[in-house]
Amino acid sequence: MGSMINVWISVVTKNTRYLYLVCLFLPTVALLAAEPPADISLPVTSATPRLVLEALLGSKAVININGQRAVLAVGERESSGLHLLSLQGDVATVGLDGRQYRLRLGQAPINTRYEQPELVIISIAPDPRGMYLTPGAINGQPVQFLVDTGATTVAMNAIEARRLGVDYLLRGRLVAVDTASGRSQAWFVELKEVSVGGIKVHNIGAVVLEGGFPQQILLGMSFLGQLQIQRNGILLELRQKY
Template sequence: MRCLDLICAAVLLATAGSLNAAPQVQVVGLFPGAAVLNVDGQRKLVKVGQTGPGGVQVISADSRGAVLRVDGVERSYSLSREYGEGFAVPSKQQLSIAKGIGGHYWVAGSIDGHPVQFLVDTGATSIALNEGQARMLGLDFRVQGQPLQVSTASGTAKAWRVKLDRVKVGTLELLGVEAMVLEGDSPNEALLGMSFLNRVGWREEQGVLLLESKH
């Protein structure tokens, strides 16, 4: 009976261990002073010094990685796309964008290989550039573009509809993306509009804009 008692005790200890298993923690977004955590499938933007899902605390965070306190133990985490042990890494490309200056979403990208700083604008029907920006990108919009009139906050403006060969934001890259080149200096920033966003999945959660390739 003593041997049976030992076996029962071992089973009870194993069961207790499984009940107190550490949460599955991944860092799926990194920003200066904040990290997007995925704890047992629950995703949230957590700033340094704050506590997120599962009691996970962010100690430090920058673009290279984050230090988290999990169950009282601190360790370093790099950017991960895994969703827990035993699950496959998703094939879809994902990008998390935190709110920046003025509560807007800013993201670095490129057009036809040229670096561009985009302002995400879900109210814009397409990517929008002013003519100065278009010239810097080498776009021959007056010859190759389709002229038209567009409505802006300041009234109507002359514009040209063009097709961009490649638009990349983070790891998300699309080919043949429609854009508008507006005459003059407006818009001041390159707008990442719906001609790009409609071709990727996007949603806003806890002050973070999440973009994900559809395939």
């Protein structure tokens, strides 16, 4: 592009002055400012972890996470953050990095959205004797528990076991236990589910004793050991680990 202008030039000779009209074409220089390139935003994606349920060992699952094997019980968390949420048949449900995965034995995972569960806190006040009693359930059947951190497992008498449908004679294993009255025989069983308030734990070890001892079902460390326990004044607080 350019512009045309007219210029009069005066030329003087010896006796004569001449005027010439000269047309000049002046090019126009345009400076084009190069615009800086726009920022390019690339989607940030996180690699999907490779999770495989390799085996089931009773109440535990063997899970391969990116080539590393972990053995977890329900409620346990591995150092990588892998958390075994539940076991149902040949399916394990795990949580990792804010997502939930359902793993079927020997198959690839099914990825679903996962939200961190709300923290559940159960506060138990002592009775006039200083005992901590709380309602709960065993395999969905209502019971009254006596919280006993000195008991290795959940413990109940045979009458309660029969009421709850716990077939300890057929499915139990004979063991020796120490009680306040001395050493006794008992049957070790595994309870499908034990719950207190909104806290549920699966596959809990328990013992059944013949006769009427203990009078209250003892909520022992096979359940309590999977929770956070702390005192808040006179209250005993139970919190589920996530």
